[in-house]
Amino acid sequence: xxxxxxxxxxxxxxxxxxxxxxxxxxxxxxxxxxxxxxxxxxxxxxxxxxxxxxxxxxxxxxxxxxxxxxxxxxxxxxxxxxxxxxxxxxxxxxxxxxxxxxxxxxxxxxxxxxxxxxxxxxxxxxxxxxxxxxxxxxxxxxxxxxxxxxx
Numbered sequence: 001x002x003x004x005x006x007x008x009x010x011x012x013x014x015x016x017x018x019x020x021x022x023x024x025x026x027x028x029x030x031x032x033x034x035x036x037x038x039x040x041x042x043x044x045x046x047x048x049x050x051x052x053x054x055x056x057x058x059x060x061x062x063x064x065x066x067x068x069x070x071x072x073x074x075x076x077x078x079x080x081x082x083x084x085x086x087x088x089x090x091x092x093x094x095x096x097x098x099x100x101x102x103x104x105x106x107x108x109x110x111x112x113x114x115x116x117x118x119x120x121x122x123x124x125x126x127x128x129x130x131x132x133x134x135x136x137x138x139x140x141x142x143x144x145x146x147x148x149x150x151x
Contacts, residue, residue: 005072010083011144014062014076016121020143021074022064023120024093029061030073039063054078083145091148099134106151107136113150114138 011017018029036042040058044050063075095113096106107129114124121143128137137151 007072007074009074009076009146010079010081011076012078012082013144014057014078015060016143017076018061018064020117020121021076024091024117024122024142024148025064025066025071025074027064027071027074028067030063030065031061032058087147090146093148093150096136096151103131103134103136110136110138110150114140117150 009017009021022028032039033042036045038059039061040053043053043058057078062078063073065071065073093113095109097109098106101109114122117140118124123141125139125141125147128135128139130136135151137149139147139149141147
């Protein structure tokens with residue numbers, strides 16, 4: 001049995017989330033299927049009624065893909081309701097290199113990633129600096145308040 005995995009994230013502004021998470025994950029916006037100028041054109045061609053497509057939906061990509069083909073597709077689904085509670089799951093962006101890498105090197109890698117993602121629209125919630133246990137990480141939020149960690 002063949003299976004693929006897609007991660008679907010409800011959000012208010014898919015284009016903003018595409019830009020942020022493509023930067024965060026090293027992904028790229030997913031182009032529309034061959035023969036279609038936009039995802040909206042594709043959806044209409046396969047029978048999605050116009051009244052089910054919000055204004056602007058599919059005019060630019062609302063999903064991102066791993067250019068290497070290894071990671072799952074991530075689709076940002078526009079929904080009317082805002083995020084109201086803490087995530088029950090989150091991304092861990094493991095950039096430090098693991099426990100075999102010296103703590104100061106791991107911390108510098110985390111700090112550089114945090115700085116890059118803040119410029120892209122993220123917010124730092126807290127820094128977890130625990131030299132006694134050899135741990136350094138940052139708890140962050142994406143532009144719509146979804147929590148994730150950089151370690």
